[in-house]
Amino acid sequence: MVPLSYYLVLSGILFACGVLGFLIKRNIITIFMSIELMLNGVNLSFVAFAAHWHALAGQIFVFFVMVVAAAESAVGLAIIIAVYRTRETLNVDQVNLLKL
Amino acid sequence: MSIHLIMFIAFGVVCVAGAINLLAQSHPINSALSLIAVMGALAGEFLLLGAEFVAAVQVIVYAGAIMVLFVFVIMLLNAGAEERTQGSRVAIILGVPGMILGSVLLAWVVLKHSGTQAVAVGALPGPPSTIGQLLFHQFLLPFEITSVLILIAIMGAVVLASKPEAVQKRKEH
Numbered sequence: 001m002v003p004l005s006y007y008l009v010l011s012g013i014l015f016a017c018g019v020l021g022f023l024i025k026r027n028i029i030t031i032f033m034s035i036e037l038m039l040n041g042v043n044l045s046f047v048a049f050a051a052h053w054h055a056l057a058g059q060i061f062v063f064f065v066m067v068v069a070a071a072e073s074a075v076g077l078a079i080i081i082a083v084y085r086t087r088e089t090l091n092v093d094q095v096n097l098l099k100l
Numbered sequence: 101m102s103i104h105l106i107m108f109i110a111f112g113v114v115c116v117a118g119a120i121n122l123l124a125q126s127h128p129i130n131s132a133l134s135l136i137a138v139m140g141a142l143a144g145e146f147l148l149l150g151a152e153f154v155a156a157v158q159v160i161v162y163a164g165a166i167m168v169l170f171v172f173v174i175m176l177l178n179a180g181a182e183e184r185t186q187g188s189r190v191a192i193i194l195g196v197p198g199m200i201l202g203s204v205l206l207a208w209v210v211l212k213h214s215g216t217q218a219v220a221v222g223a224l225p226g227p228p229s230t231i232g233q234l235l236f237h238q239f240l241l242p243f244e245i246t247s248v249l250i251l252i253a254i255m256g257a258v259v260l261a262s263k264p265e266a267v268q269k270r271k272e273h
Contacts, residue, residue: 002108002148009207010112010145014138016203017119023195027182029128029174033135036166037119040142043158051149059154059231060239066161067246071253073166077173078260084177085264093185 007048014041028080028090032073039069108148114141126181128174132167139163153228 014037021034043062050058084090086100118138122131139162146155235243 001102002105005210006108006112007145007149008210010115012206012210013116013203014119014142016199016206017116017123020195020199021123024123024188024191025182026185026188027128027179029170029177029179030122030131030182033122033128033131033170036162037122037135037138040139040162043154044142044145047146047149047151047154050151056230056234057238059151060234062151062154063157063235064242064246066157067250070161070166071249073169074253074257075260077169078257080173081177081261090177090179091182091185093187 004048004052008045011041011045011048014038014044017041026091026093028083028092028095031092032076032080036069036073039065104148108145111141111144111148114138115145128179128182129171132170132174135170136163136167139167153231 018034018036018038018041021037022031025031025034043065046058046062046065050056080090083095087095089095115138118134118141121134122138125131125134139158143155143158143163146152146158
């Protein structure tokens with residue numbers, strides 16, 4: 001038996017690591033992976049609350065989060081490829097203009 | 101100390117270690133592999149919570165499909181180690197203590213001011229049949245809308261990733 005609060009703390013730590021990665025990383029692909037880490041942390045708290053309140057809707061919501069993450073990564077990685085083609089760099093400090 | 105708590109701590113340590121390794125590594129491919137480790141350990145946590153189907157989908161969709169896409173792009177673009185810049189140094193100096201402070205504060209509040217009711221193993225069995233019934237009755241409209249979203253995302257990805265010369269050539273014909 002594990003208290004619900006332990007799951008919430010673990011989910012909070014994962015989310016915090018994701019935010020930290022978003023702030024300190026300079027590679028655009030790693031920043032993108034930090035976003036996935038944040039989504040995973042939120043998923044854990046969804047499932048923990050679903051088990052705690054005996055509501056299966058929480059698990060359904062995890063699927064919608066996964067679908068949105070899949071769509072987001074497909075479009076985002078395509079944008080990264082397009083950015084790399086025009087600028088030949090992945091460093092976000094050098095990608096500060098929308099138009100060349 | 102029950103076996104459930106021991107397994108929770110084991111998976112949790114793998115999760116947090118993978119997340120910290122993601123931040124510490126400078127090469128994107130190492131970050132991607134540690135993110136896969138985090139997702140696998142999270143699937144274990146889902147199993148502990150009795151969400152078997154979510155755990156399976158986590159491994160197949162997240163650790164399988166999405167991360168393979170990431171690794172493909174890293175290899176396609178031949179991404180090397182990232183270089184530190186002025187901005188990233190400022191972000192580390194301000195961000196690391198801030199996030200540690202925030203996490204400790206959040207953990208303290210959650211542990212101190214929440215009910216300590218324990219979640220039992222398999223307390224909420226989520227078999228695929230029940231989840232499917234819920235998904236196709238109560239959540240049918242959101243489900244259909246996500247299919248449209250996926251279609252738009254596929255088309256957007258194809259348009260964005262196609263070579264500019266190819267688009268130019270298609271216009272001329």
